[in-house]
Amino acid sequence: MTINKLRFHLVHLLGRDEEVKNLSACLERMMQPGRQTKELVMISGYSGTGKTTLASTLQTKVNSVKEGGAFVTGKFDQFRSGEPLSAISQAFGELCHKILSSNANKKDGSSLCDEIEEALLSELQNEVSLLITIIPDLAEIITSKNPPTKTSNKTTSGARQTGMNYALRVFTRVMSSYFSPLVLFFDDLQWADVLSLEIIELLILDSQNKNSLMIIGSYRSNEVDR
Numbered sequence: 001m002t003i004n005k006l007r008f009h010l011v012h013l014l015g016r017d018e019e020v021k022n023l024s025a026c027l028e029r030m031m032q033p034g035r036q037t038k039e040l041v042m043i044s045g046y047s048g049t050g051k052t053t054l055a056s057t058l059q060t061k062v063n064s065v066k067e068g069g070a071f072v073t074g075k076f077d078q079f080r081s082g083e084p085l086s087a088i089s090q091a092f093g094e095l096c097h098k099i100l101s102s103n104a105n106k107k108d109g110s111s112l113c114d115e116i117e118e119a120l121l122s123e124l125q126n127e128v129s130l131l132i133t134i135i136p137d138l139a140e141i142i143t144s145k146n147p148p149t150k151t152s153n154k155t156t157s158g159a160r161q162t163g164m165n166y167a168l169r170v171f172t173r174v175m176s177s178y179f180s181p182l183v184l185f186f187d188d189l190q191w192a193d194v195l196s197l198e199i200i201e202l203l204i205l206d207s208q209n210k211n212s213l214m215i216i217g218s219y220r221s222n223e224v225d226r
Contacts, residue, residue, distance in 0.1 A: 020057055023216075027058055030181050030212040031065075039214040040204050042189075044221035051218040055185050058216075062183050070098055070179035076191040084195045087186050088168070089135055095175055096137035112178070113141045119174045124167055130160070131167040138171075168199055169206050176211035189219035 023041065030037040043051045062071040072094040074087030103113045120128055121144065132138050176182040186192070186200065204215050 019054055023054065023058060024061070026214060027061060027181065027183070030214055037212050038204050038209075039212075041214065041216045043216065043218040045218075046222055047220050052187055055187075055216045055218060058183060062181055065181065068102075068179055069181045069183070070095060070175070071183045071185065072098070073185045073187060075187040076189060076193075076196070078188075078191045081191050081193060084193050085134055085199065086196075087188075087192065088196055088199060091184050091186065092135045092171065092175075093137035095179070096135065096141055098179075100140055113143075116174060116178065117142050117144060119177075120171065123170050123174075127163050127167050130163055131171055134164065134168070135171070165199070165202055169202060169209070172203050172206065172213065173209045173211065176209060176213050181212050181214060183214045183216065185216045185218075187218050189217045190223040 026039045026041055030039050041055075043054055045051050059071040062069040072091045074089070074091030074094075076087045080086050099112055099116060103111050120131070120142065124131065128142055132142060172182075184203075186196075189197075200215060200217070203209075204213065
């Protein structure tokens with residue numbers, strides 16, 4: 001895994017060719033044939049200095065990849081800091097919408113939704129229901145006539161957390177196997193809840209994910225760096 005930290009101080013991208021070049025280099029590394037690269041990029045700077053604009057320079061490149069790349073965004077909100085995983089739910093929900101919009105029938109008559117549903121159910125079984133509570137939009141993809149049984153409310157918080165961690169890792173593995181490259185952009189990390197930060201770390205360090213993955217995070221340096 002490669003960790004990159006970009007400091008960004010000027011408004012917009014004027015005079016920031018080096019940062020754009022570095023970000024593009026991260027994308028190129030993870031797209032090299034035969035490599036399963038994990039790239040973590042942190043962009044810091046004051047409010048209004050163009051951090052989001054910088055990250056978004058990759059969006060067109062990723063979405064134009066013939067093999068089918070995906071660039072999705074989750075934004076943490078100052079007034080929703082008490083809602084765990086809000087930005088992760090938003091980003092993965094956007095990914096679900098992308099799946100639904102590109103659900104063209106394949107030559108064998110199957111669909112992308114069917115394939116992803118089968119992959120998730122075979123790996124997670126009943127824990128898919130836990131995943132749907134985190135990513136409500138996933139319910140539009142998991143449409144099995146025999147839906148998974150909901151996990152018991154009697155499950156301990158520790159066991160539930162372990163199950164959730166595993167389910168999110170499996171979801172990311174499956175998504176990164178269908179979308180290459182897969183780029184997750186999390187904006188305004190200075191307002192992220194602790195659980196979200198832990199999940200982001202789990203996803204980028206998941207050694208069982210053999211697919212390429214990039215996670216970009218942006219935050220206001222004056223509110224985090226000391």
